[in-house]
Amino acid sequence: MRLRRLWLTDFRGYPSADVTLDDGLTVVVGPNGHGKTNLLEAVGYLATLASFRGAPTDALIRVGADRAVVRGEAEREGRALLLEAELVAGGRNRAQINRQPLRRARDLLGALQVSVFAPDDLALVKGGPAERRTYLDDALVALHPRHDQLRSDLDKILRQRTALLKQAGGRLTPEIELTLDVFDAKLARVGDELAAARRGLVDRLLPVLGRAYDRVARAQAEVTAVYDPPWAADGLAAALVAARRDDLRRAVTTIGPHRDDLDLAIGGLPARTHASQGEQRSLALALRLSVHEVVSEHTGTPPVMLLDDVFSELDPDRSDALLHSLPAGQTLLSTAGALPAGAVPGRVLRVHEGTVRAD
Ligand SMILES: Nc1ncnc2c1ncn2[C@@H]1O[C@H](COP(=O)(O)OP(=O)(O)O)[C@@H](O)[C@H]1O
Ligand SMILES: [Mg+2]
Structure with missing residues (x-):
């Protein structure tokens, strides 16, 4: 998979831009901001x-404009693909492939795949469970775009359920009970399916994660990632019944896939609380790398790698290890400073105040 060219209209600070990318490494340089x-x-x-x-969609549209367009010319298995996404302020986003409008913008998912490394990734290890759920669910969507539907179904049911619990005000009338039964049956179905998908993903990631960690950290360590929701043993339906009184009282859904965590440990100790900053960074990188590898293997082509300012956060050893552990493919790397030794860009793009030009 390759992204050959990118056009922007009113995206963020760019009134317009037209950029050609290298098949290998393209470096984006320029002052911060x-x-x-x-x-x-x-x-x-x-x-x-x-x-x-x-960031929400509206933040991506250039201040003063009411829509933005991102268009890309990609190549997949020798075939050219023209992808286009239109972002509309406060409205419905639209997408096209090869100039054919898609019924739903979400149908664009999967046409182009990216793996992102950013300084914020440390939050995968140091942050709360939501970071790790997003990590897992994004990986699921990259593997099978249909998982996006599962995720939006879950969000929708949870919103409806919360509204109902609020409306109930702690009292279970027969009417509320009936509706709650319907919601819970749906929630249980979606929740069980999502948990099974997450578990299958973690099984696939684990062996790759261990090897990726050793490479990035340049040390051997026993890395584990365990996804074992408390409700999984008896299924979500049973757990929802058990939690119903509590849910009614607190007007929230206290149990389910939206509360789960992925427990990460290094050498048997919880990574969030016990690992050093360096170990946490290595683990965050390894988490991203392992999804990149699994997706590459699954789709037969590596996703486009986006490395946003990562070398500012990594010591030279880890930067070097990262560069050398990328599977062959296309990489887009941004940096305000020097490149790590060993990076040989095929193209350099210079960014200045919302304009971009090739060297
Ligand atoms: N919606 C927007 N409209 C106009 N300008 C924006 C918008 N969003 C961000 N920017 C501009 O983009 C700048 C940040 O660009 P960014 O790509 O994060 O910089 P960096 O080169 O440091 O990575 C901000 O300073 C802001 O001026
Ligand atoms: Mg930046």
Whole structure:
């Protein structure tokens, strides 16, 4: 998979941009605050229809404009693909492939795949469970775009259930009970399916994760990742029944896949609380690398790698280890400073105040 060319209109600080990428390594350089990450973010948007910085769509549209367009010319198995996403302020986003409008923008998912490494990734290890759930679910979508539907179904049911619990005000009338039964049956179905998918993914990631960690950390360690939700043994339906009184009282869904965690440990100790900063960084990188590897293997082609300012956070050893543990493929790397030794860019893009030009 290759992204050959990228066009932007009113995306972030870019009124317009037209960029050609190298098949190997393209480096994006420029002073901080001038639009390096924005450029990588646009590529990420084309792949996932979301910002890897977690920004809402409206923040991606240039201030003063009411829509933005990201268009990319990709190549997959020798075939050219013209991908286009249109972001509409406060409205429905649209997408096209080869100039054919898609019924739903989400149908663009999977056409282009990216793996992102960013300084924020440390939060995968140091942050709360939500970071790790997003990590797992993003990986599931990269493997099978249909998982995106599962995720949005879950969000929708949870929103409806919360609204109902609030409306109940702690009292279980027959009417509320009936509706709750319907919601819970749906929630149980979606939850069990998502948990099974997450578990299958973790099984696939584990062996790769251990090897990736050893490479990045340049040390042998026993790394474990365990996804074992407390409700899984008896299924979500039973857990929801058991939690119903509590849920009613607190007007939230206290148990389910939206509360799960992925427990990470290094040498038997919880990574979040016991690992050193260096070990945590290595583990965060290894988590990203292992998804990249599993997705490459699954789809037969490595995703486009986006490395956003990662070398500012890594010591030279880890930077070097990262560069050398990337599977062959296309990489887009942003940096405000020097490149690590060993990086040989095929193309350098200079960003300055919302403009970009090739060297
Ligand atoms: N929606 C927007 N409209 C206009 N400019 C924006 C928008 N979002 C971000 N910017 C500009 O982009 C700049 C940040 O660019 P960024 O790519 O993060 O910089 P860096 O080169 O440090 O990675 C901000 O300083 C801001 O001026
Ligand atoms: Mg940046």
